[in-house]
Amino acid sequence: MQDLDTPSTAALRQLDTPAAVIDLARMRRNIARMQQQADALGVRLRPHAKTSKCAQVVAAQQAAGAQGITVSTLKEAEQFFAQGLTDILYAVSMAPHRLPAALALCRRGCALQILTDSVEGARAIVDFGRQHGHAFEVLIEVDTDGHRSGITPQDDALLAVGRLLHEGGMRLAGVLTHAGSSYDLNAPEALTALAEQERAGCVHAAKRLRAAGLPCPVVSVGSTPTALAAASLQGVTELRAGVYVFFDLVMRNVGVCSEDDIALSVLTTVIGHQADKGWAIVDAGWMAMSRDRGTGRQAQDFGYGQVCTLDGTPMPGWLLSSANQEHGIVSKPDGDPSDVVARLPIGTRLRILPNHACATGAQFPQYQALAPEGGLTAWGRFHGW
Amino acid sequence: MQDLDTPSTAALRQLDTPAAVIDLARMRRNIARMQQQADALGVRLRPHAKTSKCAQVVAAQQAAGAQGITVSTLKEAEQFFAQGLTDILYAVSMAPHRLPAALALCRRGCALQILTDSVEGARAIVDFGRQHGHAFEVLIEVDTDGHRSGITPQDDALLAVGRLLHEGGMRLAGVLTHAGSSYDLNAPEALTALAEQERAGCVHAAKRLRAAGLPCPVVSVGSTPTALAAASLQGVTELRAGVYVFFDLVMRNVGVCSEDDIALSVLTTVIGHQADKGWAIVDAGWMAMSRDRGTGRQAQDFGYGQVCTLDGTPMPGWLLSSANQEHGIVSKPDGDPSDVVARLPIGTRLRILPNHACATGAQFPQYQALAPEGGLTAWGRFHGW
Structure with missing residues (x-):
């Protein structure tokens, strides 16, 4: 033997x-594939670092063309910031008790974006930001498939949250959605349809904010299946995906x-x-x-x-x-x-x-x-x- | 609020x-309950440290009367040995490639017991032990409920493994079983019956070894449900259990x-x-x-x-x-x-x-x-x- x-x-x-x-040849091929997809669709790729939580993996993604990272915890933000990454999106609704830690990261030079999906959450950010003289950069989470968090694109709360943040002196960075229900699909046409639903819902939310006179530079969408199945990302500025870097048997069954x-x-x-x-x-x-x-x-x-x-x-x-x-x-x-x-x-x-x-x-x-x-x-x- | x-x-x-x-009042109550059960049944308690992997939790178990610990990895053995525990049972079949690490622990003064359930595995232990002039202390795993590893009590392989270890110069410490299928039960009488099956099977294996002129000082049984449900542990010398220290919803449904x-x-x-x-x-x-x-x-x-x-x-x-x-x-x-x-x-x-x-x-x-x-x-x- x-x-x-x-x-x-x-x-x-x-x-x-x-x-x-980790089979590095496969990992690099997966990274290249998603980067090519983002490039072909004309959007930035902001990989989700929660999959690997590993400096070398994230470095390989950045070297291939990714711009910034997404994280699921402030610990990830702190660890990657310590390794020199500054463009970090914390893509879980901000808990009020974590605002001091987020502020500390910003004050150390991290371009941290945070997330909210409620008037209550936005008010906590505004109150804390004002109290400490800091304009947090905030994205509003949009719900385009009903699977978890976010405000639906047509909901009045979207504008209420946008106004509260903007008029409260925060930097309204844009909108973000994650069609996590894509994990439940396994047909290419269904995935492409969900990718379009994710795109269209998020772009609609952005248009509503802009029509109300609010800024919305970022339109961020993605999950590994919808990212790979998307036929167009018109109106989107950035794509997020995580598990593609390694893939797994669930993704094999989803068909991507x-x-x-x-x-x-x-x-x-x-x-x-x-x-x-x-x-x-x-x-x-x-x-x-x-x-x-x-x-x-x-x-x-x-x-x-x-x-x-x-x-x-x-x-x-x-x-x-x-x-x-x-x-x-x-x-x-x-x-x-x-x-x-x-x-x-x-x-x-x-x-x-x-x-x-x-x-x-x-x-x-x-x-x-x-x-x-x-x-x-x-x-x-x-x-x- | x-x-x-x-x-x-x-x-x-x-x-x-x-x-x-960890709710310490509950943890101490759980520890006391299992210790009382072992004391009442007249056996030593050797808690399984895989549940907590925590020095302070294991110290609380020892302070309450436990004697030695069970571990599921050599890393646990090394960590707990570094903290001063020497009586350690590694209760997963010994992989041949881990024998050098086990030997190193023994040479540093750890009274490490190891496990096997096959002629093939026993031969690897004997060959390595002889080669390095070390008599490993070995338990034979007995299968009393068909759920995973072990030799059934009536199998000829039991005596073959025992003879191989003993005649090969190892210290045959005894027999061990774990009725893990207890997790699938939820009726007190079924648990008590399985505890008796676990006891009787392991004691039978011990008697067969002794009848063949082989040493078998240790008869080790247990899982949290069977440990708590046992009516008698006649012929058993030690009880092992892990999750009882914290308990959980699965154990609540099992009924213990x-x-x-x-x-x-x-x-x-x-x-x-x-x-x-x-x-x-x-x-x-x-x-x-x-x-x-x-x-x-x-x-x-x-x-x-x-x-x-x-x-x-x-x-x-x-x-x-x-x-x-x-x-x-x-x-x-x-x-x-x-x-x-x-x-x-x-x-x-x-x-x-x-x-x-x-x-x-x-x-x-x-x-x-x-x-x-x-x-x-x-x-x-x-x-x-």
């Missing part, structure tokens, strides 16, 4: 398991990537068997994979992940079918796994493609970045808030 | 959110605790609403709660968690019904939530009881330990491997 090693598989044998491996595009996998070791049941027991349980079972409600259920050989080749029908904290069960639910002990002896190394790259990555303090020529580098990632 | 604060709620208002809060026993909660802040839908949006998403939906297949489904007021009082019918990465949706699925904006205005702090304490705790770099008199202390926990 060792005789057949490539430089990559030889390198992976040296790691302890479980480990989160193939298994061969998935850049994140969990390296694991076979530690035992239940031969009668056709099981190999591995050391990647849910602590490594996360508890995400996103493919469980999709057309093809991959359990806790698709099993691949050490070189990354999928083993058709072999799934991480069950998981405890530090144990995973590898089996072939629809096949004959009677050769499991001979095929996957103790010590065998496998790689598991995850349901959801954002959730799986978060289980690890670091990634192992695997270069095409086989070099491995540890890349740290943030944890917590 | 602030006028009505207790010292505890006042302290919790000072934390950033989300935060993982009440909501009032759950010592871990996630502190969160309301950041917005969708009034028409009766939703409050909070800053605890799945990154804080984990993706664990363990109650989804139980009699009472709590979504991503039971919502409580800041003082920890459950709000009947209010659930964290949906979760994205950093957004949670609080709603009352079976009630009239039309007053959600008035009842839970932006900035409101809530506490969410988790489905699975082991999974939720792992999302946080630290716990906030809340003393009965309201004092808060940050307790670190390990992450990764």
Whole structure:
């Protein structure tokens, strides 16, 4: 077996398991694809750093042409700002108690944009900003698909929030939407239709603000599926997407990537068997994979992940079918796994493609970045808030 | 609202959110309960540290009478050994590539016990141990409920593994089993029956080894539900259990605790609403709660968690019904939530009881330990491997 090693598989044998491996060739291809899409549609790309929470991954996105980043926590903002990024959009509604931390970031030179979707939230920003003599740059969240937060484009509250921010002395930066319901689709035409709904709703909101005499320079839309499915982004200024950098099995089922595009996998070791049941027991349980079972409600259920050989080749029908904290069960639910002990002896190394790259990555303090020529580098990632 | 604060709620208002809060009074009560159960049944208690991965929590368990700990990774073993614990059972089948790290721990003075459940695994231990002149202390994993790993008590492989280890110069420490299928039950009589099955199977395995002239000083059983339901542990020497230290909604549904026993909660802040839908949006998403939906297949489904007021009082019918990465949706699925904006205005702090304490705790770099008199202390926990 060792005789057949490539430089990559030889390198992976040296790691302890479980480990989160990034296939750099795939990651770079994914980054280039989304950048080309944004370029072709004539908009800036502002990647969502919540997927990787990793300086090197974000640096690769910026090097490919991205402008600024999106973050989901102020800790991400602080960490990336410390690494030299200044153009940061915090795309979760601003909690009043976090305004002092946001102000501190701004005063240190961060061009931080914050978000609100209510009169109540806007008033807290205005009151705090005035009290401290700071004009926060604020986006209004627009709800274009009903899946979570935001003000619908036709709602009177949109103008009320816009006026409150503008007249209260804040810098009304524009509107933002995220059609997260795209994760529930799997047909190209449905994705393209949702992308158009996302675009049209957000542009409509921007027009209403402008018609009311309010500034609205930024029109920000996106989710990985709608970003890749959009036929036009007329009126939009920037695109946001996160998970595309790694992709995962959920995105494969949505139909925006193939298994061969998935850049994140969990390296694991076979530690035992239940031969009668056709099981190999591995050391990647849910602590490594996360508890995400996103493919469980999709057309093809991959359990806790698709099993691949050490070189990354999928083993058709072999799934991480069950998981405890530090144990995973590898089996072939629809096949004959009677050769499991001979095929996957103790010590065998496998790689598991995850349901959801954002959730799986978060289980690890670091990634192992695997270069095409086989070099491995540890890349740290943030944890917590 | 602030006028009505207790010292505890006042302290919790000072934390950033989300935060993982330990109610120390409940934790100590849970620890005392399990210790009393072990004492009453005449066995040692060896708590599983994988639930907390926290030095202070484990110290509280030892102070209450526990003897040694169980761990699920060698990193846990290394961390707890560094903190002065020496009696450590690594209760996951030994992967051959981890033997050098295990040996290093032993040579530094750790009384590390390791586990195997196959001839193949035992041979790797024997070969490595002999090569390095070290007699590893090894337990054989016994399968008493078919849920995962282990050799069934009547299997010939049990004696083969025992002989291989003993004759190979290792210290055969005994047998271990974990009836993890107890998580699927919810009737006291079924739990007691499974506890007896777990006990009887493991004791039978021990007797077979002894009858074959092999040593078997340790007979180790347990899971939180079977530990609490056991009527007798005759022939058993030690009990293992993990999640009891915090308990959670899954354990509440299994029937071994009440909501009032759950010592871990996630502190969160309301950041917005969708009034028409009766939703409050909070800053605890799945990154804080984990993706664990363990109650989804139980009699009472709590979504991503039971919502409580800041003082920890459950709000009947209010659930964290949906979760994205950093957004949670609080709603009352079976009630009239039309007053959600008035009842839970932006900035409101809530506490969410988790489905699975082991999974939720792992999302946080630290716990906030809340003393009965309201004092808060940050307790670190390990992450990764």
